[in-house]
Amino acid sequence: MEHGPQEIASRVLSQLGVPFRLHGRAKGVSLDCVGLVAIAIESYLDGRSVPQNYSMRGDFLNKVSDFFAALPFESQADGSATAAGDILLAEVGPSQLHLVVVTEDGWVHAHAGLRRVVRSTPQKDWEIIRHWRLNGE
Template sequence: MSAAVERARAMIGVPFRLHGRSRAGLDCVGLAALALGREAPGDYGLRSGDVARAEGWLRAAGLRPVAQGRPGDLALARPGPLQLHLMIGTGAGFVHAHAGLGRVVEMPGVSPWPILGWWAVE
């Protein structure tokens, strides 16, 4: 298992908190930053649905796009028309900060949302 998957799984159960960056509360960007050992951007706009902007800060964080995700890679998904979401692939599903459930969860199987791209640590 990758170190990123281990770190993400260690956050399961942490409360969801918009712009959260610690075990006190996390959103999908905070979870991704902690799992991948990267700095979270201060001004991200996942709710704008701006894929180019999200891809820009993923590159700035030292990630590169890959054709196929592996365990520990980051999936950029579109759960709604104007919303983007980040999830850590586990090989058997995803770990992500689920706003509706109010906590970080592990979801087995395929993503219920379209995956726009996979990103790996360079």
């Protein structure tokens, strides 16, 4: 498999249709948004665990920000254009944060309401509160 942003995008696209499950971490079996991102960036984890102990609603912004700070990802300025392989943290509702992976054809994320991993167009009503890109890309 290729490396870099295209690898990240390819990994999430391979999970389209996988059932949603809160705290799901099983590739091809069940995923939540954190589990999907873990699969996408597994080549860069170097043995680190993804954030745990969070609920559907609540503030895990610091956990996610600290997690990405320890990885070879660079925070992008607010309003920066996105590219395939970027990871976004969006506020999708009151106290509801959600991770999304950007691909060339839209966003891929584990959708709790649809109960599966989906590809969608960018959601204009979601506030992007963090945006990470693989260093050097």
